[in-house]
Amino acid sequence: MQQSVSRQDFDRWMVPAYSPASFIPDRAEGSRLWDENGKEYIDFAGGIAVNALGHAHPDLQQALQQQAAKLWHTGNGYTNAPILRLAKQLIDATFADRVFFCNSGAEANEAALKLARKYAHEQSGAEKSGIVAFNNAFHGRTLFTVTAGGQPAYSKDFAPLPPAIDHAIFNDLDSAARLINAQTAAVIVEPIQGEGGVVPADPAFLRGLRALCDCHNALLIFDEVQSGVGRTGALYAYMHYGVTPDILSTAKALGGGFPIGAILTTEKLAATLNVGSHGTTYGGNPLAGAVGGKVLELINRPEVLEGVQLRHRWFTDGLNAINQRLRLFKEVRGLGLLIGAVLNEDFSGRAKQISLAAAEEGVMVLIAGANVVRFAPSLIISEQEVKEGLARFERACEALIKGAS
Template identity: 55%
Template sequence: MVPVFAPLSVVPVRGEGSRLWDQQGRDYIDFGAGVAVTSLGHAHPVLLKALQEQAAKVWHISNYYTNEPALRLAAKLCAATFAERVFFCNSGAEANEAALKLARKRAVDKYGPEKIDIIAFNGSFHGRTFFTVSVGGQAKYSSGMGPNPAGIVHIDLHDEAALRRAVGKNTCAIIVEPVVGESGVVPVKPEFLKLLRDLATEHDAALIFDEVQSGNGRTGALYAYMNTGVQPDILTTAKGLGGGFPIGAMLTTAAIADAHFTPGVHGSTFGGNPLACAVAEATFDIISSPEVLAEVRRKAAHAATRLRAIGEKYGCFQEVRESGLWLGCELKPEYAGRAGAFMGAAAESGVLVLVAGPNVVRIATSLVITDEELDTGLDRFDSACQRFFAA
């Protein structure tokens, strides 16, 4: 395979719930969930049933036709959110690509070719297409491939003065993650999100919320915007939506979509295919239930309490940030740059974690992880900290 990844030596071969087993039969507690993707864990019986039943009917029919699973899923997404229109694709990058194209198309249609500026934030991540990686605020991912698309302006998060200077008559979109994932699981302050909304409205720009990671129950709300008091014009999501089956979605209003994304303007060969939508519908039915969301919040509070205690015990974390079952353990300065090495040590202790940059250990469990699995994983995490930080 092309060496764009540097995987750990662990090769998982089977999963059930929040446990994985490798080629040697050793078990691990999965605290990464495929980077917040396997929202209901591994081999969930409801998802298996949905996949098997749809696989026996029809897998793919192209977008020259529509299909029942896509129609049902779109209706449920709209009923549960501000949205009135949904575009299905295969990933978060594709959802953001669609959102950015739509925002520019809307602005150019209404005001002309100068209104193309996109305001984004340093440290953000919006995908790996050339457009989305250029909009993402991490130059290391977009450098070395020639000039980036024009009209992209990056500023620091929470810098109100810079924001006011950047937004103007040629701004077509402001894109933000309500919880910034790849830079450390950092919630954006609600008052800053409100300012983004006000400035976007003032300059008739689209406010895009990238909820690829923060959506689908991850924070304990169905979508993170629901806890902020701020409503975007466009919302993108993927990852946990399909419970592990690839699917992405862009949600928006009828006024924006119907006027500017007319037939032929955008598309996706596999987007909205019956298999993906059937599995995503089954996933959505579970993760959108008030009982599951309440359990996410309860388990998140428990995990955060234990992680903070572990951090104090070994003197390793300067902060533990919690946004539902999505936690960022920021290393103290003396351990700066060692998050990746700790990821390997944790695997040796039987728990699989993630990183969010070089200084943050990231945890994103299944939303339905059992109390026993959660505590076993935290016990193993404690052991990893003892070996790594107390040695």
């Protein structure tokens, strides 16, 4: 008999690194979720852009169950058929010649940065080790990636931090140009800053970074952990922008809810990570490979990718209509189904309150800093669910405004 648990047990038993919602999700299907008391929620959070095909997709269930009946894990002393097939799918669909698999976005970015430094050292010597990143970025919570992230609130308590990492202003090419030089090994950038406020890069900015990297023999790394696997309406955002990186990190939606991450890169660069130079126990396991392969097969279709743009309009039209009535946001921005509603000055700092009020009304949303409400739903969410979820969201906003008046 299973032990009954409550939200209060989190506060008694868990390391207090999170402050989870007051309810405990119990089951979910598609874009709807139910808590332990049977209350229904429409999911606009998507597990932080992870559940790209919603919850409990039957084809993903089947892929997982079939693989679970065959082979779960062997370690990296062996390879397996599902992960090899997924590697080939990614190669065929992108610029990449080679793939390295891990378990998360942080691990993927860690591998990308390690590859960039090792390549620079081998090609040019140890003095070429600089990393240029951007303010308000987010690349993960390892010591290397949290330092690259450029949000001191996440890194200052863990000093001393890895050296030779500088931060420019996002979407400011002149700021980046002042930092990128002959000692720069790599530039790491999100095509859309997710945690930093859902801020899309200007196309000219990414083109300029590509040119600067080429000029100074530095590698360009795109962190597509949040923007990848269909989120922008292209399989990866670099395709939307027409700028090709040297290394791309991917995770989140690649597993549709099953933990997996990867870096994609070229034949030339991949040779740098020779045997023994990097590794992971769970990375590239058969279960992740089977689920990831099915996710990619289902998402990398014209009707799904084109449908993301349609759903973008459903959300932005709906949010703008809410704003016409309530005057809550100063901007609705983003690409595809990564959307941010930026609060105006009257409600500055209250994104978390809105997300809590939304949950009370039966809709799950995210925040991206204190001033941005973020939406990252399933790429195949229905129009009816969008309308119903936005109606619930509007009620939450009305309750907040009423409470503030």
